[in-house]
Amino acid sequence: MATATATATATATMEQQITALARQVGVDLVGFTDRARLADAPPSSDLRFTLPNAESAISLVVALDRGAVRKYITNAKLEPSPLVEEDWCTECNFCVATCPTQ
Numbered sequence: 001m002a003t004a005t006a007t008a009t010a011t012a013t014m015e016q017q018i019t020a021l022a023r024q025v026g027v028d029l030v031g032f033t034d035r036a037r038l039a040d041a042p043p044s045s046d047l048r049f050t051l052p053n054a055e056s057a058i059s060l061v062v063a064l065d066r067g068a069v070r071k072y073i074t075n076a077k078l079e080p081s082p083l084v085e086e087d088w089c090t091e092c093n094f095c096v097a098t099c100p101t102q
Contacts, residue, residue, distance in 0.1 A: 015032050018030065018032075018058060022060055026062065027060045027061065027062055028061050028062055028063045029059075029060075029061035030058065030059070030060060030061075031058070031059040031061075032056065032057075032058055032059075033056060033057050033059070034055060034056040034057075035047055035048070035054070035055060035056070
């Protein structure tokens, strides 16, 4: 029992360290999963397909530039431009639930 507790503590500490490092480099969301949690998922979610020896996976999410995405989706003329400073969160309710700026 003590070994399981030590392993769980080490895993939690490693996840905290990975999350902290990811946040330092600009990652917005970090997720962790293992093969057991994905057992009922579609076959495309099977870690063994791309990483035969994988026991777990880490997902990193970086928010996209909303202005550039909106231009792409609406077929606006795309030209290289400086960073868009517009706050699309005030105009669009599509991603409010998961938006890291809210």
